[in-house]
Amino acid sequence: MPYRTSDKMRRKKDAKRTAMMQAAVQVFSEKGYHAATVRDIVQAADVAIGTFYFYFPDKETLFLYLYEETADFLVQAVQQGVSGRAKLTEQIAHGVQSYVNIALYEPTVVFLLLVGGVGAVPSLSAKREQFREAMIRIWQRPLDHALDQGLIPTQNTRRAAEAITGACDEVILNLLQNPRGENEAPAAIKDLSFFILRGLGALGSPAADK
Amino acid sequence: MPYRTSDKMRRKKDAKRTAMMQAAVQVFSEKGYHAATVRDIVQAADVAIGTFYFYFPDKETLFLYLYEETADFLVQAVQQGVSGRAKLTEQIAHGVQSYVNIALYEPTVVFLLLVGGVGAVPSLSAKREQFREAMIRIWQRPLDHALDQGLIPTQNTRRAAEAITGACDEVILNLLQNPRGENEAPAAIKDLSFFILRGLGALGSPAADK
Amino acid sequence: MPYRTSDKMRRKKDAKRTAMMQAAVQVFSEKGYHAATVRDIVQAADVAIGTFYFYFPDKETLFLYLYEETADFLVQAVQQGVSGRAKLTEQIAHGVQSYVNIALYEPTVVFLLLVGGVGAVPSLSAKREQFREAMIRIWQRPLDHALDQGLIPTQNTRRAAEAITGACDEVILNLLQNPRGENEAPAAIKDLSFFILRGLGALGSPAADK
Amino acid sequence: MPYRTSDKMRRKKDAKRTAMMQAAVQVFSEKGYHAATVRDIVQAADVAIGTFYFYFPDKETLFLYLYEETADFLVQAVQQGVSGRAKLTEQIAHGVQSYVNIALYEPTVVFLLLVGGVGAVPSLSAKREQFREAMIRIWQRPLDHALDQGLIPTQNTRRAAEAITGACDEVILNLLQNPRGENEAPAAIKDLSFFILRGLGALGSPAADK
DNA sequence: CATGAATGAGGGTTCATTCAT
DNA sequence: AATGAATGAACCCTCATTCAT
Numbered sequence: 001m002p003y004r005t006s007d008k009m010r011r012k013k014d015a016k017r018t019a020m021m022q023a024a025v026q027v028f029s030e031k032g033y034h035a036a037t038v039r040d041i042v043q044a045a046d047v048a049i050g051t052f053y054f055y056f057p058d059k060e061t062l063f064l065y066l067y068e069e070t071a072d073f074l075v076q077a078v079q080q081g082v083s084g085r086a087k088l089t090e091q092i093a094h095g096v097q098s099y100v101n102i103a104l105y106e107p108t109v110v111f112l113l114l115v116g117g118v119g120a121v122p123s124l125s126a127k128r129e130q131f132r133e134a135m136i137r138i139w140q141r142p143l144d145h146a147l148d149q150g151l152i153p154t155q156n157t158r159r160a161a162e163a164i165t166g167a168c169d170e171v172i173l174n175l176l177q178n179p180r181g182e183n184e185a186p187a188a189i190k191d192l193s194f195f196i197l198r199g200l201g202a203l204g205s206p207a208a209d210k
Numbered sequence: 211m212p213y214r215t216s217d218k219m220r221r222k223k224d225a226k227r228t229a230m231m232q233a234a235v236q237v238f239s240e241k242g243y244h245a246a247t248v249r250d251i252v253q254a255a256d257v258a259i260g261t262f263y264f265y266f267p268d269k270e271t272l273f274l275y276l277y278e279e280t281a282d283f284l285v286q287a288v289q290q291g292v293s294g295r296a297k298l299t300e301q302i303a304h305g306v307q308s309y310v311n312i313a314l315y316e317p318t319v320v321f322l323l324l325v326g327g328v329g330a331v332p333s334l335s336a337k338r339e340q341f342r343e344a345m346i347r348i349w350q351r352p353l354d355h356a357l358d359q360g361l362i363p364t365q366n367t368r369r370a371a372e373a374i375t376g377a378c379d380e381v382i383l384n385l386l387q388n389p390r391g392e393n394e395a396p397a398a399i400k401d402l403s404f405f406i407l408r409g410l411g412a413l414g415s416p417a418a419d420k
Numbered sequence: 421m422p423y424r425t426s427d428k429m430r431r432k433k434d435a436k437r438t439a440m441m442q443a444a445v446q447v448f449s450e451k452g453y454h455a456a457t458v459r460d461i462v463q464a465a466d467v468a469i470g471t472f473y474f475y476f477p478d479k480e481t482l483f484l485y486l487y488e489e490t491a492d493f494l495v496q497a498v499q500q501g502v503s504g505r506a507k508l509t510e511q512i513a514h515g516v517q518s519y520v521n522i523a524l525y526e527p528t529v530v531f532l533l534l535v536g537g538v539g540a541v542p543s544l545s546a547k548r549e550q551f552r553e554a555m556i557r558i559w560q561r562p563l564d565h566a567l568d569q570g571l572i573p574t575q576n577t578r579r580a581a582e583a584i585t586g587a588c589d590e591v592i593l594n595l596l597q598n599p600r601g602e603n604e605a606p607a608a609i610k611d612l613s614f615f616i617l618r619g620l621g622a623l624g625s626p627a628a629d630k
Numbered sequence: 631m632p633y634r635t636s637d638k639m640r641r642k643k644d645a646k647r648t649a650m651m652q653a654a655v656q657v658f659s660e661k662g663y664h665a666a667t668v669r670d671i672v673q674a675a676d677v678a679i680g681t682f683y684f685y686f687p688d689k690e691t692l693f694l695y696l697y698e699e700t701a702d703f704l705v706q707a708v709q710q711g712v713s714g715r716a717k718l719t720e721q722i723a724h725g726v727q728s729y730v731n732i733a734l735y736e737p738t739v740v741f742l743l744l745v746g747g748v749g750a751v752p753s754l755s756a757k758r759e760q761f762r763e764a765m766i767r768i769w770q771r772p773l774d775h776a777l778d779q780g781l782i783p784t785q786n787t788r789r790a791a792e793a794i795t796g797a798c799d800e801v802i803l804n805l806l807q808n809p810r811g812e813n814e815a816p817a818a819i820k821d822l823s824f825f826i827l828r829g830l831g832a833l834g835s836p837a838a839d840k
Numbered sequence: 841c842a843t844g845a846a847t848g849a850g851g852g853t854t855c856a857t858t859c860a861t
Numbered sequence: 862a863a864t865g866a867a868t869g870a871a872c873c874c875t876c877a878t879t880c881a882t
Contacts, residue, residue, distance in 0.1 A: 009865090009866085012866090013866075016866090016867095034242070034243075035244060037850085037851060037852085039850090048868045048869055049853090049868085050853095050854085050867065050868050051867055053853065053855095054865095054866065054867070054868095058852075058853075059851095059852070059853090129387070155401065159397075159405075160401070160405055162377075162380045162384050163377035163380065163401075163402060166377045166378070166379050166380025166381065166383075167373035167374070167377045169376050169380070170373065170375050170379070171369060171373055171376065174342075174346075174369075174372050177339070187366070188369060191366050191369040191370070192369070194365070195373050195409040196373075196409065198410070198411055199405040199406065201408055226841095226842090247875085247876060247877080248877060248878085249876075249877090258843045258844055259844065259877095260843050260879085260880085261842060263878070263879075264841070264842070264843095268878075269876095269877065269878090436863090452664070453664075454662070454663075454664030454665060457854085457855060458857085459855075467863080468865055469856095469857090469865065470857095470858085470864050471862080471863055472857095473857065474863070474864095478856075478857075479855095479857090541665075549807070552803075556804075575821065575824070575825075576821050579801060579817075579818060579821040579825075580821070580825055582797075582804050583825050586796035586797045586798065586799050586803075587792075587793035587794070587796045588796070589800070590792045590793065590795050590796025590799070591789060591792045591793055593762075597759070611785065611786050614785070615789075615790055615830075616793075618828050618831055619825040619826065619828045619829030620825070620828070621828055638882090639844090639845085642845095643845075646845090667873085668872080668873065669872085669873095677846075677847090678846065678847045678848055679847085679874085680846065680847050680875085680876085681845080681846055683875075684844095684845065684846070684847095685845095688873075689873070
């Protein structure tokens, strides 16, 4: 009898597919797109090389897909952190927190996004650009709103959003690479949030910190 | 400029060497480390492939050397912008200005540093780390000084320096990639400086901008 | 038709087998032996790839078998056209007619035989050789007979048979590839028959054509 | 000093290139396009695999080039045999002779042309078609001329030319594969010429042979 | 010094074939 | 019987590197 294609097998297949994708993220973030070979990936996933091409059309497509999925995930997570609040201070704080949390939980993924194999594949440059743009826009929207309501002084919100994006990336990268002490993350979140909010002019008096 | 002919004489001799290094920066920043081939470089420099290996031990070494020299150049330029002033506001403003100026003058070089072939070569990761570290320290020193003098509120200056570094990178990258209007650069410098200074709490009242 | 289900019963059982063989002829003649993949075949037959290996030991064996069966079919058809007649002129004419008819009815099959994946598989060369040989012999027998009876002048009948075989192949190939006009086939049959019969010296006076 | 690129080296390079092409013809005609690997070719030429790609862009291009060159050579040789004469009988005889001579002198090449890797590469099918067409046209021209002058009876010269082409191919193929006796070639030339000329109706009385 | 022909390890990808289900 | 996921040898091709000239 033709074997049960529905139940167990399907799940198993999905599991293997997922395992391979995780292995791929790992390898890509460790070596970058070009240096990572398909052979590396299948070894990490402990499957034969043919299996890779059974699940994915080719290396580039997988990488692009991984990058996009990963980027979407991060973008939405941060977006959620931001959009659930009303006050700018909370929006920033929660956005930063979401970002840091994900970075700590999935350092590999964040690494892939921030320092992945840029320049390697033309189509990736575009994807990377989109990702940066999405992150910037996440920050810019609340800024525009706050500006409208006179909560922050007149300023180029686009540029401010760029600065926020860059600041977050760098702080998080440092947090991941130099894991100082135990609970450094909460401190980083607070420091970063304050820096950003002050930078935006959203805080009353400059002395109002810790 | 980086990678000039060391010092004074041996002009002729180093003509080819220089040509190759300039070509290499160009090619590396366009294609990334892996995608750039030695053939690409020698063709751009209009020399034979054998000549490459007369002047440089191999592709990796050249890239590392180029990266280092380029990084040093940028670091020193920004350092100079910062260290020549006394007041924190001026230090930040001039540091940012130096960075932006170089980015506009040598976009290729800055691209190479910011999104170069990371992860490609193990030894490069270390180099990149050093570069980021150097940039962060440039900003941290004046912060520590200002903190000592009570010019800015209590804060983690290391983290603030990270944020500044990241903010600069992102704003500059955007400036290079989306060249909006004519004299966007001065505006970017001002915006960025204000954001940073406010973020540090170095400005009196939050309404004191433009 | 070739590759029918051997004999009588096991209809259902062989439905897939037959489908695959027909698909295989199609695919092989379109792409040639090497370029045709087992996947192509099973897709065309709408069965799973495992099914292929249940019915056939491997790709090569199937191809060989197909080639042989196909060749036998063509050989016997032409043979029948020839052997049913008494006069040389009719033997030639009917042989040619049979050949052309089959070519028009099953162009795929004839293509496979004439320009199939030669050289691809060592064992195929032998098979192809046999097929050519069989075709040549079909023609040679009536020639020998005619020679015995003094109906054609002294000549090397083997060589003449070779020439006939080649002439038929080429004319038919052209008929299939450049389908000029409607009823070109009858004209081709007549032209070819006359050419051959004259070539053999079987016709009285050279002016006795159309 | 930059080494002498003009004299000795150039010749040596050309020699190697030629050697590789000859090796390629050999391998291609033995195994067919698909089954022949680049490794086969470089092994036959006793060079490294990289050398292949230094001289030729890729396998397909080389094969196409080889096929074309080879086809042109054969076509022109036969053409020359035909066009140098005035009488149809001599044109046919010399054309056939040229063809046979080349086949005996370069059996590999002729094999490649007649049973080369057809169906393998789309672009090759076109090339093969061109070659067949050229051969057919070589024969058709003198036929048209002879028809105009009333030297042969009314007939479809195109079809006759196709028959001639096919007849030649088959006889020659058999001559190469079954080398019977010593000087079989002259006999084959004579047999074939007579068959063709009679087939065309160019000979007075059918009994006028050997 | 300079050249570029020559090398071959290694990368991405295909595809005939197997076997647990 | 039938399926299709899994395998891995082998293919084509690239490119860093060497070395005779």
